Amino acid sequence: MSAQHGTDIHCLGLVHLYRSEQAQVVALRGIDLDIDAGEVVAILGPSGTGKSTLLRLLGGLMQPSAGRILVGGLDLTSMSSKELRAYRASMVGIVLQDAGTNLIGYGSAEENVWFAQRGARGMSDDLPTPESLLRLAGSEGVGSQPVQLLSGGAQQRVALAVGVAAAPPLLLVDEPTTQLDAAARDDVIGALLRINAERATTIVMVTHDPAVAAAVPRTVTIRDGRVGAEGRHGKEYAIVAKDGTIQLPPELLAVLPPDTLVRLHAHDDGVDLRRAELDR
Numbered sequence: 001m002s003a004q005h006g007t008d009i010h011c012l013g014l015v016h017l018y019r020s021e022q023a024q025v026v027a028l029r030g031i032d033l034d035i036d037a038g039e040v041v042a043i044l045g046p047s048g049t050g051k052s053t054l055l056r057l058l059g060g061l062m063q064p065s066a067g068r069i070l071v072g073g074l075d076l077t078s079m080s081s082k083e084l085r086a087y088r089a090s091m092v093g094i095v096l097q098d099a100g101t102n103l104i105g106y107g108s109a110e111e112n113v114w115f116a117q118r119g120a121r122g123m124s125d126d127l128p129t130p131e132s133l134l135r136l137a138g139s140e141g142v143g144s145q146p147v148q149l150l151s152g153g154a155q156q157r158v159a160l161a162v163g164v165a166a167a168p169p170l171l172l173v174d175e176p177t178t179q180l181d182a183a184a185r186d187d188v189i190g191a192l193l194r195i196n197a198e199r200a201t202t203i204v205m206v207t208h209d210p211a212v213a214a215a216v217p218r219t220v221t222i223r224d225g226r227v228g229a230e231g232r233h234g235k236e237y238a239i240v241a242k243d244g245t246i247q248l249p250p251e252l253l254a255v256l257p258p259d260t261l262v263r264l265h266a267h268d269d270g271v272d273l274r275r276a277e278l279d280r
């Protein structure tokens with residue numbers, strides 16, 4: 001269980017609706033996404049596009065309305081709530097938005113990590129020590145003061161150590177750098193990349209922060225509840241979804257607005273889209 005390797009992820013046609021008495025919100029409307037073991041992926045996109053919803057689904061915190069999620073070959077969408085609890089305890093570390101919500105404020109950094117290991121301690125005899133995890137997250141030397149007295153950046157790094165306390169093969173992180181200055185942000189990015197480099201943990205993080213996006217090899221932009229674009233090493237690409245659809249980047253919608261009829265011309269290496277000139 002003390003994994004020193006990551007896990008792969010496959011999302012197939014993920015749909016998620018939030019229902020309330022007044023309204024129904026479609027947060028995700030068909031996400032297809034494949035992530036290899038040991039990848040670091042940043043999920044980007046405007047506010048309200050379903051990024052945190054996707055993270056909660058990957059974390060087994062709730063079940064999707066439709067579609068499938070496979071993590072390390074386990075089908076989360078067929079799990080009972082008891083099985084999901086076991087999944088959350090052993091397979092995934094979840095660092096929610098606002099570092100403080102992941103921490104016990106009056107505890108020290110070491111106590112926080114130690115406490116987060118309580119479930120795993122009985123099941124594994126090679127858990128990393130709290131000191132080694134705090135070092136991994138760049139939090140060594142924060143001392144025994146209550147974590148609520150630490151700076152935002154220092155709290156976030158302790159939260160990352162807590163996230164990987166049970167040595168999960170997957171770490172999910174929501175908006176880890178909001179409200180941090182540039183130096184603190186770089187320390188948090190460094191901690192994430194070090195966790196990935198040293199433990200091969202698969203990391204999926206949601207971010208608004210261009211500096212975070214620029215620091216990772218792969219980005220996935222969610223638009224309107226679907227995967228709109230993929231970035232690899234700083235270059236943006238559109239992607240053909242499993243159902244054959246392709247989203248135009250927003251700037252091209254000025255050229256081909258919604259409902260435009262287009263002609264498709266195939267070439268050896270691609271397809272041209274041209275506005276159709278209709279015969280009268």
Ligand code: ADP
Pocket residue numbers: 018019020025026027045046047048049050051052053054
């Ligand atoms: P993001 O993280 O990209 O900002 P979210 O996943 O938080 O987006 O939300 C996607 C959509 O779902 C938004 O319209 C949001 O208002 C709605 N939503 C999120 N959580 C809930 C909830 N618990 N109940 C109802 N609607 C929700």
Ligand code: MG
Pocket residue numbers: 051052053206
């Ligand atoms: Mg969010």
